Amino acid sequence: MMLPDKTFLLETIVKHLLLAAAITVVLSTNAVHATEPVAAHHGLLDLAQLQVLLGLENPHPTAGSNPDQSIVWFTDSALADADRRATAVDAYRRGHPVAVLRQDQDAAVDTVLHGIFGLSSSAALTIYVRHPDGSPHLHTVAELPESIGDRQQLARTLIESIDTASKALRGPGPSTAAPSTDGAELVALPVMVFTETQYASTGNGAFVTVRGEIVRDSGRAHDALVVSAKSTHNLKPHDNGKSGPSIVVPGKYEYFLRLFTPDNTGTLPKLSESRPASSPSTDLNISESHTTTTSYGFGLSREVSAGLNKEGPSVGAKAAFSFDFSRSYSTTNALSFTVKDYSIGANAVQTPAQTSRVYWQMPLASAIASKADYFGRSPSEIKMTASMRQVTAEGSAVWFIPGTYTGTMSLSAGGKIDNLGFDGSAIDHKPDPYLQPTASVSIRADSPYLTREVTVFIQSKAGNGGCLRDEHGVVVLRQCPDVAQGNWIEDLHAQWQLDTQGRYFNRGSKKCMRILTSGSAPGGGGEIVMQDCLLNRDQQWEWQTDRIYTQHGEGESEWRMFVGPGDIVGVRTTGKPEYQPIPFNPNHALLKPWSSYPKKPGSADFIPKLGDIGPNDPVSDETKRLGPPLAQERWELIVLRQSLHR
Known part of the structure; x- marks a missing residue:
């Protein structure tokens, strides 16, 4: 997808916004979110200048970045202004990343974000990138780092990730849009697709990506919202390797997927399935997938839908809703990862607080975890494997929620690490000093995108x-x-x-x-x-x-x-x-009554038909006497x- 001309966008921004000459974000050094007001509330940046949003001075363009890629940014308070919201929508739908610096966690901000992007994140910094199929990819940071070094590293990570994602969207290749169908059927498909990648605030390289699909599964006797999620966790400890007299390695990795329905009052998300399954092996090679198939109603047969496709996608919404021509939709979550020296155990828990959670624990092999001198009497890193420094693990889950539910849904994915310290004679438990990132997206179940x-x-x-x-x-x-x-x-x-x-x-x-x-x-x-x-x-x-x-x-x-x-x-x-009494098309009422419609019918006009086989019948002399509608x-x-x- 070609991005819009940067000059055009800048003119649009200037029209709606008063750009600050120097954009400096003043952040608190001891709070999760910014506690002092920013010097400006909105603006336009080259991607290479993303450091500005993290409270750093404007650097020279970073090597390897794309200086033609721009980011439009706003504070959450700026989006309370109608003109600025309009600018954010325009930029986002044209393909420009839109960054939101968030302080307030109230429902009004969520409503604004849902209206612009279709969902919301509570992260301190979220950069929304729109895929050509309409689905958003959120790049988030839960809290802004305290140290300058961490901010610099985090900025480099964000620049590289967003630049890579933007190039992929602009480049050639097949679309990753889930359905393979005509436009008329896309109209009927009640689905929302989204992706969030959250990066560790410390900039150490840990991240989590969760891709979610919410589909309404309906038939004559059933109606449910199906939430399918796949997560990829790059779990990386902050205390690792040689640490004083000890070798510190993860004693247990843990990661999870969680669905929370906070507005529900009696109905919990029902976990249908999750992967991967438990395995005692300490040489894991996970390669599996599972497919969830749902159905949705549609008022046109496949043959008629294909024939009407030339009339434009909205033609599918002109037929009365029906289950006579229901369609099916499939979502596949494929998992593939390897881990050495750790086993895996799958668990699921459903609390009374409207939450369903599935989690996986990957403990260090007992032959290692029980041997204080495994790394030597004078411990060294020689026997440390790659999995003892970090792992990339995946999980998937599918939940069902009653179709009557109209509240919000919060899908989260995260993890944690518990370390062990080996000093040659004893083993100590050492909590990792910083949290692993947790992605969390809020979606409205009553979204018009999800109606039956x-x-x-x-x-x-x-x-x-x-x-x-x-x-x-x-x-x-x-x-x-x-x-x-x-x-x-x-x-x-x-x-x-x-x-x-x-x-x-x-x-x-x-x-x-x-x-x-x-x-x-x-x-x-x-x-x-x-x-x-x-x-x-x-x-x-x-x-x-x-x-x-x-x-x-x-x-x-x-x-x-x-x-x-x-x-x-x-x-x-x-x-x-x-x-005038305009005739309906005898081949199908949604087709044009004559070929030049809505112009006045002429002598060369014919009656359109669904297929292209055979000659077209001419319009009647009576029809030729009509004027334009x-x-x-x-x-x-x-x-x-x-x-x-x-």
């Missing part, structure tokens, strides 16, 4: 293109939600779902659209109101190309949604000759799915 039915904004093609919303029980046309604002995700009254009965369900009011066959809504507000969802035909709708027809059974087959005078939303086209009766969908939302 596709969640959309319904936008008119007339004028500036307002969106439908439920306003006090009446369907009205208003400005579309601004997805550049952090709280757009909570604007539920503009979010719609087409359910199995062909009804448009509003996520805010939990009611369905209903047409008025006579009169208007109170206050002259239009001809569509909201009502408890029933099976009546005055609540049922069908898309024909880009028009939305009511299924009301009074023989009014031409009644369809339109924007009337004063931007009211109408449906009764009787007595309005400007709304009005913009006021044409609609489009803004689909809220991670892989498609831009």
